[in-house]
Amino acid sequence: MDWELFWSSLWPIVRGGFVGTIPLALSSFALGLVIALAVALARISRNRLLQAVARFYISVIRGTPLLVQLFVIFYGLPSIGLTIDPWPSAIIAFSLNVGGYAAEVIRAAILSVPKGQWEAGYTIGMSRSLTLRRIILPQAARVSVPPLSNTFISLVKDTSLASLILVTELFRESQKVAAFSQEFMLLYIEAALVYWVFCLVLSTAQSRVERRLDRYVAH
Amino acid sequence: MDWELFWSSLWPIVRGGFVGTIPLALSSFALGLVIALAVALARISRNRLLQAVARFYISVIRGTPLLVQLFVIFYGLPSIGLTIDPWPSAIIAFSLNVGGYAAEVIRAAILSVPKGQWEAGYTIGMSRSLTLRRIILPQAARVSVPPLSNTFISLVKDTSLASLILVTELFRESQKVAAFSQEFMLLYIEAALVYWVFCLVLSTAQSRVERRLDRYVAH
């Protein structure tokens, strides 16, 4: 094990995490949640067409490799005259991807809120959308934290694909060092360690959020 | 769009799915479920050490990229004298991976079975393990089908990484054609379509299983 290389490459890799992986993951996740919420609502709406569109979207996103989704957006769209820069392309692709996976999570969470909560909202005169916003979603949020944090952890690692469309992030940095030093195994393991540390931090954050949301839930 | 290329390459890609992707995914998933069950049981056991080991395993598997897991097993282990053939390596890596993700799903499913079911088992004289086997797991199975099928669908796509360790599967076949014809985008999309069809079939199978297990569950 070449410790000197390990230590000298650690900072570039971690920096790649801070300037690439993390901002990319955070912004895509935030945007992805918005998409997911919209798609989940479409899935449970009474409008058949909306339902079908949402189902199709989810099926395509989950049924095809993320790599291909990235490629189509970055290398494919220019052929119909739409050329998008690397970062926006990556954010679009990842947030569409998160949207597809998280939609099902959010939908399940909404459905897990007891029907009586809807009725309690209605009986105090709330409309469907007001009930959803004030009564149902806050409760659904609690249920969806663990599965959504899984989605987020996967996303963090998936962002390594962004290097394919010219976004520099953690994994790319380790590949650069690997390419020059020829120490592929060492650098891959080093990148894995950095990912792992990031994920450990995220898991801790997740438990925090869970505990905070648990506040008002019966034991 | 080069339709001739599309059609002529369809069979090699689909065949790659049948001889590579699907057997790899199925066998890894089966093995992975066994691992996951063991890890989930360790997680909920009263033995602190077992708990800690299980938690560590899950954390490493979920916190590090699958690519690195594959690399370490195939290219890393030989340095400690353990050389494993490509297929077994792939199956080991993928089933360890599934084991980490599915363990949490199975654990959550076991915990979702009402405590009263354990007590009903105990009161008719069953031991902890008999209750688990006869009473709890059959009920947990129902709850875990949807999230496990997500894990499986992800696995199907993740098997594309197996080509890194000399296993030929769907995605590799499409890359071969792409390299020859230089039609990368077309072939990527074609591979995505084939994955999508596979996933659609799997989703249908999932609904079937769910409906069968629903038989004895209240509406």
Place this chain on the structure above:
Amino acid sequence: ACSSGGGDSSGGAGTEPEGLSLDAVQDAGVLVVGTEGTYRPFTFHEGGSGDLTGFDVEIVTAVAEKLGVDVEFQETQWDAIFAGLESGRFDVIANQVSINDEREEKYDFSEPYTISPGVLIAPADTDITSFEDLEGRTTAQSLTSNWYEVAEGFGANVEAVEGWAQAVELLRQGRVDATVNDELTFLDFEKTEGADDLKVVAETEDASRNALTFRKGSTDLVEAVNDALAELRADGTLAEISEKYFGADVTQ
């Protein structure tokens, strides 16, 4: 017997595979070759899903024949190719590996079997006329090729890509200004795909020298391979293979 061929012939389990001896290869009766299989015209599948073929494939096959052993190919991606060599998954890499200082420190190389200059490729209407013009421009380069350093050396912003196909795509979409690659790749591309919208604006002084790559310490094997290459050069086989793929002799 696939990967174990490499494993067995490495001898001595329990440690990182040492250099490989000619005896070991001849005892095994097979030379296990690592190659991408997706890098035309050097290593690719005929028709996309047919047999593995290509310039490097034919050369290494001819070398094996001279050594009196069979050849067996293991296909993997570039990312894994050196790991595969080091871990004994295969005996030699035949994949246009160019010789540089870092690699020479870690591996043994045969005599080069391709020598080609690097070319600077840009859109037909470019205002770039020399490598010096790369200063402040953007190029697309594969991380793992020596052209990455060349472009960087002239002050270009380098976008790392996976390979030639992506580089061309970026060039055509106007997302980068130029790309440096070896002449052979461009010649093949021009011949098969057509490249009227692109042009070669400059050539490097130093040629890239690409060779078969072995684990460090494979001294007698490398010598035998060099003898074989010399014989193949002498009897015209190398030139013949080269003509077939490039219409020119690129082996010297």
Place this chain on the structure above:
Amino acid sequence: MSPTDPAAGAVLTARGITKSFDGQRVLDGIDLDLERGRVLTLIGPSGSGKTTMLRSLNGLEVPDAGTLEVGGVRVDFAGPVTQRTRDTLRDRSAMVFQHYNLFPHRTVLQNVTEGPVLVQRRPRAEVEVEAEALLDRVGLREKRDSYPFELSGGQQQRVGIVRALALRPQLLLFDEPTSALDPELVGEVLAVIKELADEGWTMVVVTHELSFARQVADEVVFLDGGRVIERGAPAQLFGAPRQERTKRFIERLTNPL
């Protein structure tokens, strides 16, 4: 804190209310009448349609046929029923649920003020003052900042009642308000409901507590199979039921063994 309009008159008139689920007729031509300030008790075996009827009054369920007049709003279910109509129905009445259905993520006070502030758009300060007074009445002023899970079942149901009262509805609907409670907690909730009845609130109560119905109800209606089998003053219906089915039902409740 008292019914909004104390003048007399019909608050509820239902005629021929009919409703099917999956081809199964659950309500089969129900007529109900209720004057302002009076208490109607619905009793009947499980599945007889009590909850469905109550939900229809609150616009939570849309009957297939019949007409309904609640607090001056008239709806004919023969025609299509718009969301607006359902909303208007809902404005006239408020429901108290068997399982309380408090909002678990809101404090007691927020549970109570949510409707008046957000839906009725009354000023928050005014609503809070009123809400506290109502909570005080049911003995829960000091719980205003607690979350529902911190309360016993009886306390939760009292909050449920206050939440309904705070909307100042013309009609209060109770669906088995005590049947999810521990037996010793039943009393505290029934006491609150009785007080409201004494005070002149108009209400429909589905209950299995016959002694409560006897004391509080002006009229008892016995449902079975989605039809009104018998109706009358509690003394008459409990003491001398005319129908065999009523008799058997009451017998079974008062003397389970």
Place this chain on the structure above:
Amino acid sequence: MSPTDPAAGAVLTARGITKSFDGQRVLDGIDLDLERGRVLTLIGPSGSGKTTMLRSLNGLEVPDAGTLEVGGVRVDFAGPVTQRTRDTLRDRSAMVFQHYNLFPHRTVLQNVTEGPVLVQRRPRAEVEVEAEALLDRVGLREKRDSYPFELSGGQQQRVGIVRALALRPQLLLFDEPTSALDPELVGEVLAVIKELADEGWTMVVVTHELSFARQVADEVVFLDGGRVIERGAPAQLFGAPRQERTKRFIERLTNPL
């Protein structure tokens, strides 16, 4: 189908049973005695420890101190209690739960036969014959192949009772067996329990159904705060409670309003 050993003698002797949860003392030195063939009823407010006491008898909970003798097995909780001891305790008694806790993925017959066949290792054929006879007794023979969700609450609880009976325990434990039931379904379950009592089964019943306790119990024990406040024959305890707390509790149950 009748208690395994009809000879007289103590089936249950509990002395000083004490149990804390998180430092909170939930059982505080409970003594109980029960002779073969007799029925003991436990009553008391919510949280008084009734369920915890019952679970301790069945080995589902391990007290911190005290001694227990059930059907000849003696356990001293001062020392460590092995899993084997808990298992033996469990063999002596069988529990019927408030929420039935039937196995949802097993048919009615399978629910009943699971214990005798898998745990007691009796021949399946014999067990099935006995199980059917038991189901017949509670009027559910024709439901043998139904799944629990296809049954009403009252039917499910009757299956729960049969499941316990099929184990031929020396002691039957009932934890509020009817409090999750619709009021009109309470009767059918209480009737079955009464029949078992008449037949000579030894049992401990936690219940809020005072009229049932009056008819069936040989002794009533009133718990509050983890202590026995008062015990006696039902006529005495319900008719003329000596303790103020008992009186208030009974008052509240019989006359909620």
